[in-house]
Each structure stands twice: as C-alpha cells, then as structure tokens.
Amino acid sequence: MVTIGDVARVAGVSRSTASYALSGKRSISPEVREKVEEAVRNLGYTPNAGAKALATSQTKVLGLLARFLEDEFAPAMLQYILGVTNRAREAGYDTLLLTDEDGVAALKRISDSRMVDGFILLNVAENDDRLDILRSAAQPGSLVGLPGDPSGIDVFDLDFVAAGRLMVETLHELGHRSLILVSQPEHVLERGGAYVWRLANAAQQRAAELGIELHHHFGSSSQPEIGIELERLLDEHPSATGLLLNNEAAAAALPNVLHSRGLSAPADISVIGRYSDDFARTFSLPYSAIDSAADELGRRAVERLVSRIDGTADAETTVVDLLAPRIDDRGSTAVPPTRH
Amino acid sequence: MVTIGDVARVAGVSRSTASYALSGKRSISPEVREKVEEAVRNLGYTPNAGAKALATSQTKVLGLLARFLEDEFAPAMLQYILGVTNRAREAGYDTLLLTDEDGVAALKRISDSRMVDGFILLNVAENDDRLDILRSAAQPGSLVGLPGDPSGIDVFDLDFVAAGRLMVETLHELGHRSLILVSQPEHVLERGGAYVWRLANAAQQRAAELGIELHHHFGSSSQPEIGIELERLLDEHPSATGLLLNNEAAAAALPNVLHSRGLSAPADISVIGRYSDDFARTFSLPYSAIDSAADELGRRAVERLVSRIDGTADAETTVVDLLAPRIDDRGSTAVPPTRH
DNA sequence: CACTGTCGTCGAACCGGTTCGATTCGAACC
DNA sequence: GGTTCGAATCGAACCGGTTCGACGACAGTG
Known part of the structure; x- marks a missing residue:
C-alpha cells in the first residue's frame, strides 16, 4: 500500500513536511504543497485509518x-x-x-x-x-x-406528552366528546417503553381537563388479534366518534375493520394515528398521524x-x-x- | 487509557512478553501468564483497535x-x-x-x-x-x-430460475391450467433487478413446457394502483385459477381485492407469493410464498x-x-x- | 551590521500494539 | 563434561501516521 513516506519521497520532501502540506497545520510553500498534492494524485494515496486513529486518537x-x-x-x-x-x-x-x-x-x-x-x-x-x-x-x-x-x-x-394532548385537543376542537385510545401492549411498557405511558397519561389528563370521555385500551401488536379487539372496542363504546391509535398493528388492521362494519373515516369516525410517515406509505394508511420523525x-x-x-x-x-x-x-x- | 505497557509493568515483565502471554504465540511460563492475566483483569485492559490494526493489518x-x-x-x-x-x-x-x-x-x-x-x-x-x-x-x-x-x-x-419453475410446477401438479404472474415494475428491471426477469422467464418457459397458460404482467409497486391492476387482471383472465406474485405491493393489496370480489384463497383461487417471511408476518399475509431467505x-x-x-x-x-x-x-x- | 522574528523544512519521538532475532538457562544427550 | 536443544524472556524494530522542537534562510528593524 502507498504510505505518506512514498508521497514524501516522490515529492522530494520529508514525511513531516508531506503531512503538514496535507493537513495545513503549518505554513508550507506553494511549490512544495503542489508537489505533494501531485504525488498524492499520482500515487493514489489514502491515509491508513488505523495509523491515523493511533496518532490522533480519532477514528471518525x-x-x-x-x-x-x-x-x-x-x-x-x-x-x-x-x-x-x-x-x-x-x-x-x-x-x-x-x-x-x-x-x-x-x-x-x-x-x-x-x-x-x-x-x-x-x-x-x-x-x-x-x-x-x-x-x-x-x-x-x-x-x-x-x-x-x-x-x-x-x-x-x-414529545409524547405533547403528542397525547395534541391528539385529544384536535378532536375536541372539532366537537368530539367521546374518544377511544389504543396503546401498544403492556409488555412493551414492561420492557421500558415508557413513552406509551407518557402519551396515554397526557391524553387522559387532557381529556379530563376538557371534560370529555377517553376510553383507554392496551392493544395487541399482532394480527388478527388486534382487529378483533378493535371490533370489540367499537361495540363497547358506540358513542365514541374518535379513535386515537398509538399502536402500529391497530392502524394496519383498521381499514378492514371499518370496511367490514360499513364505516368510513372521517364521515363516521375520526382517526388520528401515531406512526412514521414511512409506515403510512408502506401500508397505504389513509389516516392522519403524528410522524415519529x-x-x-x-x-x-x-x-x-x-x-x-x-x-x-x-x-x-x-x-x-x-x-x-x-x-x-x-x-x-x-x-x-x-x-x- | 490502559495500554499493554501498563499491563507489562504491573505484571513485572516486558511488553513483548505480555503480548505473547495474551496471544499465546510463543510459549510462556504458567506463572507469568497468570500474572499477566491478573494484571489485565485488575487494570481492565482492552487492546487499542487502531494500534492493533496498524500492527496486524487486520481490523476485524x-x-x-x-x-x-x-x-x-x-x-x-x-x-x-x-x-x-x-x-x-x-x-x-x-x-x-x-x-x-x-x-x-x-x-x-x-x-x-x-x-x-x-x-x-x-x-x-x-x-x-x-x-x-x-x-x-x-x-x-x-x-x-x-x-x-x-x-x-x-x-x-x-435461485430465481428455480423459483419461477417451482411456482408453476406446484400449481400445475394441483391441476391448474391457467395462471397469472405479477412481477415488479419494469423500472426495477432497468435499475438492474434482473432477478425479476430470471423468475418470469423461467416461469414462462416452464409453463410452455407443461402446456399451460401463463399471463405475465409487470405491476406497479405502489398502492392503490397495484390493487386496481389486480382487479383488471382478474377481469381479463376469468379462467385463471392461480396467481403468482413476485411483487410485494401486489401481495399486500390482494386480501382486499379478493375480499371485494367475494373470492377467497384457496377455494376460488390459489396464490403463491415470493417475499420474505418477515414481510408476510408484518402484513399478516395468508399466502404461501417463497421466502427471500x-x-x-x-x-x-x-x-x-x-x-x-x-x-x-x-x-x-x-x-x-x-x-x-x-x-x-x-x-x-x-x-x-x-x-x- | 547585529538582532529579532517569521517562514519553511527536517529529524526525531510518539501513539499502542506485534514480531523478529538474541540471550540466558537448564535439561537432555553422547 | 562439553554440546545441543528447547523453553522463557527481553530489547529493538516496525506498522503509518502526527506533532514537537530545532534550525537555516531571509526580511525587517534600529
């Protein structure tokens, strides 16, 4: 492999001069700099990462x-x-x-x-x-x-606290008074996914402040379970007009659930999700959602x-x-x- | 940071001996080996990756x-x-x-x-x-x-050639005589995804050998276009009883398409896909498929x-x-x- | 003209490992 | 008892960069 020693030799200077010419950390005459750069080009010199790391204590x-x-x-x-x-x-x-x-x-x-x-x-x-x-x-x-x-x-x-509040506020402003929030499974929480709690608590608190209903449910993360749960939730809370989904599987299952009940969003029910833009695109999900960014x-x-x-x-x-x-x-x- | 020099000093040996004790590339007395290993443990020594790379020309x-x-x-x-x-x-x-x-x-x-x-x-x-x-x-x-x-x-x-043949043969053996194959879009091909061709050509050739029909179509890779195309294909080829999908978007769209036509697999139509196991799980796709492995x-x-x-x-x-x-x-x- | 300062360059040391002789020592062999 | 051999260890060199200190040349200053 070609080292800075080779570059120096070809350019007719010392190794240190070649190094300075390349790093610019000391002043170098234009002629020498040009000779060094030419040697670099001709030889195809690329510094050895290991050596550089050793010398500079930086690996990039x-x-x-x-x-x-x-x-x-x-x-x-x-x-x-x-x-x-x-x-x-x-x-x-x-x-x-x-x-x-x-x-x-x-x-x-x-x-x-x-x-x-x-x-x-x-x-x-x-x-x-x-x-x-x-x-x-x-x-x-x-x-x-x-x-x-x-x-x-x-x-x-x-900001999952703000996200929970935003979901509730958005539907409240439109006139909704009864909402359902579907979170991720509780075992996500156990593993430390506290963001699920932060969003749910904030949503519940905000709903209370605004004096509206919020039914919270920890959903499954797999099909077809989550679809069945959604069906049940809709049965149990017929007065709910808004659905908040902090659960990707639920969002993916919802189109079929709504379709089978003859419902459509937003005519019959308003929906706000919380998943990435990319997820929405992949599944062609038609619901407004808070992007994971x-x-x-x-x-x-x-x-x-x-x-x-x-x-x-x-x-x-x-x-x-x-x-x-x-x-x-x-x-x-x-x-x-x-x-x- | 703690270097092999530190280890050597604490163990009371030279740097080279410490190195050999750790690498085992030369014989070392049990006592010295133990002293070196103890020093490593006590000091919490880990070799510097850059230095190692420089010395051995291996970065791992x-x-x-x-x-x-x-x-x-x-x-x-x-x-x-x-x-x-x-x-x-x-x-x-x-x-x-x-x-x-x-x-x-x-x-x-x-x-x-x-x-x-x-x-x-x-x-x-x-x-x-x-x-x-x-x-x-x-x-x-x-x-x-x-x-x-x-x-x-x-x-x-x-082996996409074998995959194309396998799909056709599997349905042929079950008695199917008219199939539809949906590939990925042609622009995937242009970018060099020749595997699409390899599968399609092999399928077509095998169908010809077996004397059965195979209608080949390059599908879109996005929703809802691909769903509409599937509808059209099913309309155009009412005699087709088998559907081969080398197109992930098509596989994702198919459940709704079949549902809206009142069809179900395999009672009305047989389906074989070609996508990863993981994809199938994520979308809960109920179709037999060749895993991408x-x-x-x-x-x-x-x-x-x-x-x-x-x-x-x-x-x-x-x-x-x-x-x-x-x-x-x-x-x-x-x-x-x-x-x- | 001597003094000072800056510029440009070089040699040497260093980063932290590995590895190649060289050396010492004791056991085995003849 | 001298020779040979292998085991165990050490010092030095090397990998390929960077950086520090020194030094000569030259310009500016008094």
Whole structure:
C-alpha cells in the first residue's frame, strides 16, 4: 500500500513536511504543497485509518447501538438507522452498526477498544442498562428515546406528552366528546417503553381537563388479534366518534375493520394515528398521524454528538430535546356525525 | 487509557512478553501468564483497535454496502443487514454500515483507508458499477444478489430460475391450467433487478413446457394502483385459477381485492407469493410464498468472506451459491375449483 | 551590521500494539 | 563434561501516521 513516506519521497520532501502540506497545520510553500498534492494524485494515496486513529486518537467512526425488541415493528428502526448513518456521513463520520443482543457488552467492548469517537443509542428504555456504561465511557453519546434518568447525557425524542394532548385537543376542537385510545401492549411498557405511558397519561389528563370521555385500551401488536379487539372496542363504546391509535398493528388492521362494519373515516369516525410517515406509505394508511420523525431525531442526535466530539459543544450542559409533535393531515378527521 | 505497557509493568515483565502471554504465540511460563492475566483483569485492559490494526493489518471489521433504491420495499433490506451483522459478530467481526448514495466512492474510500477486512455488497444489480472497484480492491468481498458477470467474486442469491419453475410446477401438479404472474415494475428491471426477469422467464418457459397458460404482467409497486391492476387482471383472465406474485405491493393489496370480489384463497383461487417471511408476518399475509431467505443468504455470504479473509478458502475458485427456493406453506393453494 | 522574528523544512519521538532475532538457562544427550 | 536443544524472556524494530522542537534562510528593524 502507498504510505505518506512514498508521497514524501516522490515529492522530494520529508514525511513531516508531506503531512503538514496535507493537513495545513503549518505554513508550507506553494511549490512544495503542489508537489505533494501531485504525488498524492499520482500515487493514489489514502491515509491508513488505523495509523491515523493511533496518532490522533480519532477514528471518525460513530457507534450506533440498535436495540431490536421482539414483536416491535422492526422496519421503523430502519428509518432511525438510515437517518443517523446518512447524517453522520455528511459530517465526515462512518457508522459502526451494533446489533448485539447484549448492548452493555457491545458498548463496553467498542468503547474500551477506542474504535469509535462517540455513540448513538437507539430505542432507549425507561431504565436502560446501557446508560451507566455510557456515562463512564471515554466517548460521548446521544440517546434517541427518553429514559427515566437522562442526567448527564443528551437526549432526543418525540414529545409524547405533547403528542397525547395534541391528539385529544384536535378532536375536541372539532366537537368530539367521546374518544377511544389504543396503546401498544403492556409488555412493551414492561420492557421500558415508557413513552406509551407518557402519551396515554397526557391524553387522559387532557381529556379530563376538557371534560370529555377517553376510553383507554392496551392493544395487541399482532394480527388478527388486534382487529378483533378493535371490533370489540367499537361495540363497547358506540358513542365514541374518535379513535386515537398509538399502536402500529391497530392502524394496519383498521381499514378492514371499518370496511367490514360499513364505516368510513372521517364521515363516521375520526382517526388520528401515531406512526412514521414511512409506515403510512408502506401500508397505504389513509389516516392522519403524528410522524415519529425518525430521520429528524437521528439528525439532531448526530449533530449534537459531533459538536461534542469536536469540543464545540459546552461540555457541562446536556440537552433534552423533545420534538414538538405535528399531525400529518391525511384527511381522516372531521366534525363528528350528527346522531339521528 | 490502559495500554499493554501498563499491563507489562504491573505484571513485572516486558511488553513483548505480555503480548505473547495474551496471544499465546510463543510459549510462556504458567506463572507469568497468570500474572499477566491478573494484571489485565485488575487494570481492565482492552487492546487499542487502531494500534492493533496498524500492527496486524487486520481490523476485524467488515464493510456492509447497502444500496437503497427508491420505491423498493426498504424493510426487506433490514433483514439482510441484520443477518449479516449478527453472523459477522458471531465470527468476531463488527460491521461498518455504508449507505452512501455513491457506492463506488464509498467502497473506494473504505478500501483504500484499510478500515475493513472485507466487504459484503447488498442488492447487487445486473450491471453493478461497484464490482470493478471490488475486483481491484485489496480486500475480498461477497455479493448478495447475482450480477450479470460475477467472475472472480463469490455470489449468494436465491435461485430465481428455480423459483419461477417451482411456482408453476406446484400449481400445475394441483391441476391448474391457467395462471397469472405479477412481477415488479419494469423500472426495477432497468435499475438492474434482473432477478425479476430470471423468475418470469423461467416461469414462462416452464409453463410452455407443461402446456399451460401463463399471463405475465409487470405491476406497479405502489398502492392503490397495484390493487386496481389486480382487479383488471382478474377481469381479463376469468379462467385463471392461480396467481403468482413476485411483487410485494401486489401481495399486500390482494386480501382486499379478493375480499371485494367475494373470492377467497384457496377455494376460488390459489396464490403463491415470493417475499420474505418477515414481510408476510408484518402484513399478516395468508399466502404461501417463497421466502427471500435474507438471513440465510447473509450468513452464507459472511461465512465465505471470513474464510477468505482467514485464508482458509481456496483463493482461486469463486462460488456462485444459488439457494434452492422453498415454499412456506400457508395453505393458499389447492386444486382448482370445478367450473359449473 | 547585529538582532529579532517569521517562514519553511527536517529529524526525531510518539501513539499502542506485534514480531523478529538474541540471550540466558537448564535439561537432555553422547 | 562439553554440546545441543528447547523453553522463557527481553530489547529493538516496525506498522503509518502526527506533532514537537530545532534550525537555516531571509526580511525587517534600529
């Protein structure tokens, strides 16, 4: 392979001069710089990443810890992965993808071996055991997903409290007075998906404040169970005119459920979901929904992480950046039908 | 950070002895080995990856080049990514995920900087411009997806020719004499997805050999267009009793199409798809289908690549490993209905 | 003209590992 | 008892970069 020594020899200068000519960290005469650059071009020189890492203590690689949970909608994760990877590349970083079952071990191993300059943790749980390791790691990290105790770490997530309120308020303003909220299964909660609680509690509280009904249900995450549950919910609460879905499987099942009952949205019932844009496209779901903003969260997490690595960011203060929810209007909400 | 020098000092030996004690490449007295191991434990020593890479010319990282095409079902890609990443980890390798638009540039950059020991290329096209770079790269590579000219490189893919034949034969044996095959859109072909052709041609040829009808159609890849096309196809070919789907969007749309016509599979029509197991689960699709075997292909590609890196594999011969298709029976095929 | 400062370059050291002789020592062999 | 051999260890060199300190040349200053 071609080393900086080869470049130096061809350009007729010392290795250090070649290095300075390329980095620009000391002044170099125009002639020498040109000779070095020409040698680089002719030889096709690319610095050896390992050597560079050893010398500079910077690898220009970020560690991306994905956490795949059984029976979660995996494709959603892909959006986060792509968002992070693409933004990282723009900032000059490559991405080491870690999907190890044991996230703690992976984090420790990669951190100790100095393979990366920083970490992005996806799908962070309420009580995530990776956080302690991250806090004591030599590299900084950004979280995507709000844990119970985010102290000392930068966090990026959708504002699920605001999301719960927004869903309720939107339908309340249209005149709805009885709503059904379908959340993800309780076992998602047990695994630490506290965002389900945050949204549900906020929705319930807001409904109470506004003096309207909200029936909350933890739905299944698989077909056809969730479809059957939806049928039952609609039977049990015939007066409900609005349906809030914080459950991807429920959203996917709803078209058939409505169709079989001869109902349509928004004429008979208004629907607001909470799932990614991409999910909606894949399933061609016609319901207005609060986007998960995976791409945007990934971007923000990376940008913050990079500024921390560069030392640009104030090392003392940490941010908890909760993205304001926004409803992608697909026309599935309207004033409730007038009862005969 | 704690270096091997620290370990050596604490154990009271030289750096080289500490290194040999840990690698086992020279004989070391039991007492010294124990002292070194104890020092490692107490200090929490982990070798510096950059230094190791520099010294050994091995990074223990594989480059994974994903190629995302617009309007392709992205989640399918996730299965490949996970298959590769998990298998790589089992073999002691981490994975650098490269999603750059410009795959050629990414490949060149990573290869030249010696960041990885080998490459896995996903979604390889018929005439893939990354292959030339890969052939001249210092590191070996494995392809997932069969290009037109695979010479000199190991390839892993589903056997789409066999898949086309299998679909036709399966329904022929049940007594079907008129089939419809829905492929992916033609522009997938233009981008190099020749597997669509391979399957369709094989199916058509096999149908001709068996003397039965096969109506071939390039379907859209988006809703609701594909649903409308399916309706039209069923109208145009009322005698068809079998439906072969090499088009994910078509498979997703089919339940509603059949439902609206009052048809059900397999009583009225037999259906065989060609999509991943995971896709079927996500959409709760009730059709028998040939699995994409993303996980298995990823595993094989990694195993071969690792043996090539290790020098275990015969460097001269390259393999083209086409996985035999298998139908996951979900009960959507039966003898055709008897005409009244 | 001597002094100071800046520019441009070089050699050497360093980052943290691995690996190649060389050396010492004790046991085995003739 | 001298030779040979293998085991165990050490020091030094090397991998390919970066960076520090030194130094010569040259311009500006008093």
